[in-house]
Amino acid sequence: MSDQALVLAASAIGAGLAMIAGIGAGIGQGFAAGKGAEAVGKQPDAQGLIVRTMLLGAAVAETTGIYGLVVALILLFANPLLGLLG
Amino acid sequence: MSDQALVLAASAIGAGLAMIAGIGAGIGQGFAAGKGAEAVGKQPDAQGLIVRTMLLGAAVAETTGIYGLVVALILLFANPLLGLLG
Amino acid sequence: MSDQALVLAASAIGAGLAMIAGIGAGIGQGFAAGKGAEAVGKQPDAQGLIVRTMLLGAAVAETTGIYGLVVALILLFANPLLGLLG
Amino acid sequence: MSDQALVLAASAIGAGLAMIAGIGAGIGQGFAAGKGAEAVGKQPDAQGLIVRTMLLGAAVAETTGIYGLVVALILLFANPLLGLLG
Amino acid sequence: MSDQALVLAASAIGAGLAMIAGIGAGIGQGFAAGKGAEAVGKQPDAQGLIVRTMLLGAAVAETTGIYGLVVALILLFANPLLGLLG
Amino acid sequence: MSDQALVLAASAIGAGLAMIAGIGAGIGQGFAAGKGAEAVGKQPDAQGLIVRTMLLGAAVAETTGIYGLVVALILLFANPLLGLLG
Amino acid sequence: MSDQALVLAASAIGAGLAMIAGIGAGIGQGFAAGKGAEAVGKQPDAQGLIVRTMLLGAAVAETTGIYGLVVALILLFANPLLGLLG
Amino acid sequence: MSDQALVLAASAIGAGLAMIAGIGAGIGQGFAAGKGAEAVGKQPDAQGLIVRTMLLGAAVAETTGIYGLVVALILLFANPLLGLLG
Amino acid sequence: MSDQALVLAASAIGAGLAMIAGIGAGIGQGFAAGKGAEAVGKQPDAQGLIVRTMLLGAAVAETTGIYGLVVALILLFANPLLGLLG
Amino acid sequence: MESLVNIITFMLEWLQQFSATALVLAASAIAAGLAMIAGIGPGVGQGFAAGKGAEAVGDYKENNNNITFVMLLGAAVAETSGIFSLVVALIVLYANPLVGVEGTGIVLAASVLGAGLAMIAGVGPGIGQGYAAGKGTERVGQRPKYQGLVVKVMLLGQAVGQTTGIYALVVALILLFANPLLNLL
Ligand code: NA
Numbered sequence: 001m002s003d004q005a006l007v008l009a010a011s012a013i014g015a016g017l018a019m020i021a022g023i024g025a026g027i028g029q030g031f032a033a034g035k036g037a038e039a040v041g042k043q044p045d046a047q048g049l050i051v052r053t054m055l056l057g058a059a060v061a062e063t064t065g066i067y068g069l070v071v072a073l074i075l076l077f078a079n080p081l082l083g084l085l086g
Numbered sequence: 087m088s089d090q091a092l093v094l095a096a097s098a099i100g101a102g103l104a105m106i107a108g109i110g111a112g113i114g115q116g117f118a119a120g121k122g123a124e125a126v127g128k129q130p131d132a133q134g135l136i137v138r139t140m141l142l143g144a145a146v147a148e149t150t151g152i153y154g155l156v157v158a159l160i161l162l163f164a165n166p167l168l169g170l171l172g
Numbered sequence: 173m174s175d176q177a178l179v180l181a182a183s184a185i186g187a188g189l190a191m192i193a194g195i196g197a198g199i200g201q202g203f204a205a206g207k208g209a210e211a212v213g214k215q216p217d218a219q220g221l222i223v224r225t226m227l228l229g230a231a232v233a234e235t236t237g238i239y240g241l242v243v244a245l246i247l248l249f250a251n252p253l254l255g256l257l258g
Numbered sequence: 259m260s261d262q263a264l265v266l267a268a269s270a271i272g273a274g275l276a277m278i279a280g281i282g283a284g285i286g287q288g289f290a291a292g293k294g295a296e297a298v299g300k301q302p303d304a305q306g307l308i309v310r311t312m313l314l315g316a317a318v319a320e321t322t323g324i325y326g327l328v329v330a331l332i333l334l335f336a337n338p339l340l341g342l343l344g
Numbered sequence: 345m346s347d348q349a350l351v352l353a354a355s356a357i358g359a360g361l362a363m364i365a366g367i368g369a370g371i372g373q374g375f376a377a378g379k380g381a382e383a384v385g386k387q388p389d390a391q392g393l394i395v396r397t398m399l400l401g402a403a404v405a406e407t408t409g410i411y412g413l414v415v416a417l418i419l420l421f422a423n424p425l426l427g428l429l430g
Numbered sequence: 431m432s433d434q435a436l437v438l439a440a441s442a443i444g445a446g447l448a449m450i451a452g453i454g455a456g457i458g459q460g461f462a463a464g465k466g467a468e469a470v471g472k473q474p475d476a477q478g479l480i481v482r483t484m485l486l487g488a489a490v491a492e493t494t495g496i497y498g499l500v501v502a503l504i505l506l507f508a509n510p511l512l513g514l515l516g
Numbered sequence: 517m518s519d520q521a522l523v524l525a526a527s528a529i530g531a532g533l534a535m536i537a538g539i540g541a542g543i544g545q546g547f548a549a550g551k552g553a554e555a556v557g558k559q560p561d562a563q564g565l566i567v568r569t570m571l572l573g574a575a576v577a578e579t580t581g582i583y584g585l586v587v588a589l590i591l592l593f594a595n596p597l598l599g600l601l602g
Numbered sequence: 603m604s605d606q607a608l609v610l611a612a613s614a615i616g617a618g619l620a621m622i623a624g625i626g627a628g629i630g631q632g633f634a635a636g637k638g639a640e641a642v643g644k645q646p647d648a649q650g651l652i653v654r655t656m657l658l659g660a661a662v663a664e665t666t667g668i669y670g671l672v673v674a675l676i677l678l679f680a681n682p683l684l685g686l687l688g
Numbered sequence: 689m690s691d692q693a694l695v696l697a698a699s700a701i702g703a704g705l706a707m708i709a710g711i712g713a714g715i716g717q718g719f720a721a722g723k724g725a726e727a728v729g730k731q732p733d734a735q736g737l738i739v740r741t742m743l744l745g746a747a748v749a750e751t752t753g754i755y756g757l758v759v760a761l762i763l764l765f766a767n768p769l770l771g772l773l774g
Numbered sequence: 775m776e777s778l779v780n781i782i783t784f785m786l787e788w789l790q791q792f793s794a795t796a797l798v799l800a801a802s803a804i805a806a807g808l809a810m811i812a813g814i815g816p817g818v819g820q821g822f823a824a825g826k827g828a829e830a831v832g833d834y835k836e837n838n839n840n841i842t843f844v845m846l847l848g849a850a851v852a853e854t855s856g857i858f859s860l861v862v863a864l865i866v867l868y869a870n871p872l873v874g875v876e877g878t879g880i881v882l883a884a885s886v887l888g889a890g891l892a893m894i895a896g897v898g899p900g901i902g903q904g905y906a907a908g909k910g911t912e913r914v915g916q917r918p919k920y921q922g923l924v925v926k927v928m929l930l931g932q933a934v935g936q937t938t939g940i941y942a943l944v945v946a947l948i949l950l951f952a953n954p955l956l957n958l959l
Pocket residue numbers: 060061062063064816817820853856
């Protein structure tokens with residue numbers, strides 16, 4: 001069994017692990033969705049401002065999930081590790 | 087045991103790991119559901135606005151779960167790692 | 173040990189891992205159940221609206237658990253990785 | 259070691275992993291139980307409505323735990339992976 | 345190493361993993377205990393109703409912990425995987 | 431390495447995993463302790479009722495931790511898997 | 517490598533895993549500490565009652581952490597698995 | 603590879619795992635710190651009582667973290683498993 | 689592979705695992721930071737007292753993270769396990 | 775596989791068919807994935823801040839600018855451990871200092887894995903600092919007059935909450951760049 005096979009197998013597992021980061025954004029953005037829904041019910045007049053703030057905050061919360069996705073895609077599609085094999 | 091077998095075995099595990107990201111959206115969107123239900127009980131007149139905000143926020147919270155699903159499906163159906171085997 | 177055996181063994185573990193995604197929907201929907209029960213106690217007249225919003229939100233929260241189930245069933249019953257073996 | 263032994267050993271671990279999904283329903287339904295107990299204390303007259311909403315929501319929260327159990331039982335009693343062995 | 349030994353070793357680990365599901369019921373039922381204690385302090389007259397609702401909800405929250413226990417006991421005492429060995 | 435050694439080694443790990451279930455009861459019962467302390471501070475007259483409800487709820491929350499302990503003790507002291515070895 | 521070595525190595529890992537149960541008591545008792553501090557601030561006269569209830573509840577929350585410790589000490593100092601080796 | 607090496611390697615991993623228990627005390631005591639800070643802000647006169655209760659509760663919450671540390675130090679400095687090797 | 693290599697490899701992984709304990713202090717102290725910021729906004733006059741209590745509580749919450757660090761540094765810089773090798 | 779008499783010896787011998795470089799690179803792929811898990815923390819924490827921000831702008835529209843500023847400032851601090859983890863992941867993927875180093879492959883590979891595991895500690899500061907960001911945001915919405923004080927305490931508390939994430943980064947960097955285990959071989 002070749003060195004390449006070992007590195008590529010580990011890359012598949014690493015890609016899967018990296019996606020787990022997405023748990024955070026899911027929880028946090030869902031919290032924001034709930035507070036946003038509550039807030040527009042209380043102050044319908046401020047709807048625009050509430051939704052914009054919710055979305056801005058949620059965009060910030062998305063970043064680490066994106067980092068995980070980017071690392072996974074690098075491992076799967078542009079694997080830099082193979083080139084380092086002797 | 088062949089090189090392909092090792093990479094594909096690791097891909098099965100990587101796909102399973104990637105799905106774990108879905109924990110986040112489940113918690114977050116459920117929180118939004120609870121706050122949404124609470125809010126429509128208090129302000130039935132604002133129901134449309136509340137539900138739309140809840141669903142918009144929940145859609146945002148779904149993304150990292152979808153990322154995990156996409157990575158899993160790539161590993162299972164369009165495995166790019168096999169092509170990188172020497 | 174055959175190539176198929178290794179891939180299928182890893183698929184069993186991958187299927188189990190994918191189910192873990194269901195933690196999220198369980199927590200989130202239970203939160204919604206609690207807030208829904210609280211809300212109908214306070215506004216019994218809005219019961220229909222509260223329960224419909226709770227169930228709509230809970231349906232949204234179910235999706236990532238379903239994704240995990242679908243990936244597990246694919247691994248168990250229609251394993252695409254076997255076809256990729258050389 | 260036979261091919262079957264490897265697949266069945268991995269199935270035992272996969273079955274155990276799938277049960278972990280049950281964490282979610284346990285937390286969520288316990289939250290609903292607490293909010294339900296609080297609500298009937300405040301509005302004893304709405305007891306029937308509160309308990310019915312709590313149980314309806316808890317039934318929804320049970321599903322992903324059931325999915326995990328079904329996948330575990332399939333792995334233990336009707337293992338489809340054995341049939342896929344060459 | 346015999347085939348049976350491998351399957352039984354994995355069964356021991358699978359049984360341990362399945363018990364982890366019990367985390368959920370422990371957290372959830374403890375939450376219900378806390379809310380129940382709070383509620384009887386506020387409305388001692390509704391004690392019977394509060395405790396009955398708390399226990400009903402806690403019974404519902406126990407199920408996924410029981411599923412985990414049942415899967416563990418099946419693996420330990422009535423291991424069906426051994427019978428599937430060729 | 432004998433068959434027994436492999437099964438017993440896995441049993442040691444399975445026993446350790448099963449204990450992890452105890453996280454749940456620790457969190458839940460601690461929550462109940464906090465709410466109980468808060469409640470007796472507010473209604474010292476209802477102390478007996480509050481503490482009894484807290485302890486009843488905590489007893490219910492203990493069960494899945496006990497299940498984990500029982501499975502661990504079975505694996506350590508009355509290992510049924512050894513008897514299943516051919 | 518001897519049979520004993522494998523069993524004892526697994527026992528070291530099992531002992532470490534069993535300690536993880538202590539996460540629960542740490543979170544739960546800390547919650548009780550916080551609610552207790554809050555309560556004595558509000559009702560300094562009820563201090564004795566509050567602290568006693570907090571400590572009683574915390575003692576209950578300690579048990580599953582102790583179970584984990586006991587299982588770890590059994591694995592380290594009175595390993596019963598060695599005696600089960602053929 | 604010698605028997606000792608395997609047992610000592612597993613002891614290093616077991617020691618690392620045991621430290622994870624410290625997550626609990628960190629979360630719980632931090633919660634107590636927050637509630638303590640809130641309480642002294644509201645009732646500066648009760649500061650002494652609040653801080654003493656917070657520290658007492660935090661001491662209780664520390665124990666399972668200490669158990670984990672003790673088990674790790676035993677594994678590293680007074681490894682009893684080596685003596686059990688045949 | 690030498691005995692030393694196996695023990696040192698496991699020590700590197702054990703050191704990494706021990707650091708995970710730091711999750712707890714991070715969550716807990718952040719909670720304290722949030723309550724502290726909230727409290728000084730409400731009672732600016734009690735600022736000194738609030739911050740001192742927050743920092744005292746946070747120092748207590750740091751300990752188990754330090755324990756993890758110390759165990760990791762022992763494994764890396766003063767590895768006692770090597771001396772126990774025969 | 776008939777020769778499989780000892781599962782541990784089998785696994786170690788199986789690993790030895792690979793070059794030391796392959797072991798390190800395989801460990802790097804897994805370590806990169808492990809490090810990213812820290813991203814759970816900022817996601818939860820910043821989402822909390824987002825929710826408190828949305829709530830606050832609804833209640834105190836006039837203080838919208840203060841609220842948004844504190845929410846973004848607090849969330850920026852909460853991003854730290856996610857950035858640390860991303861940097862460690864990129865180091866092991868693109869500039870791994872242990873590739874080609876003399877030493878037993880298994881020790882080098884385990885050191886990379888240990889670095890990835892250590893970074894998971896970042897979950898904590900991410901959640902905690904995000905919580906602080908949310909509470910600071912809420913309070914500044916209610917009492918904009920005390921924004922300076924609230925932000926000062928928030929940042930002080932967030933700094934305290936960062937330490938265990940720093941410890942983990944230091945241990946990871948030691949494992950990667952100044953590995954003391956290699957001298958013990
Ligand atoms: Na972010």
